[in-house]
Amino acid sequence: MNVYSGTEHRGGDMGKRMLTVAEVAEKTGAAERTVRLWIKTGRLRGAKSVKTPMGEYWTVPESSVEGVKVRPRGRPPKPEPQAGAKSTGSKR
Secondary structure, X not given: OOOOOOOOOOOOOOOOOXXXXXXXXXXXXXXXXXXXXXXXXXXXXXXXXXXXXXXXEXXXXXXXXXXXXXXXXXXXXXXXXXOXXXXXXXXX
């Protein structure tokens, strides 16, 4: 059986390398679910839905992945108090 790889798909974007959702997730460090959300919200421009006899999948131009930054998981660290700064809150 011949499996159609997203990296070989060129579609309407001649000359651009297309990545699958899994490849984008690996490249950015994000979850596949997050990559699909980015496609849905338009954060990844040029994403195409590819229909095959085995089902449907998304491909994304490699150029649209280059500028994507992923926030680290979890709560951001609290900022360090500056030396000599007065506290604005009262202690009980």
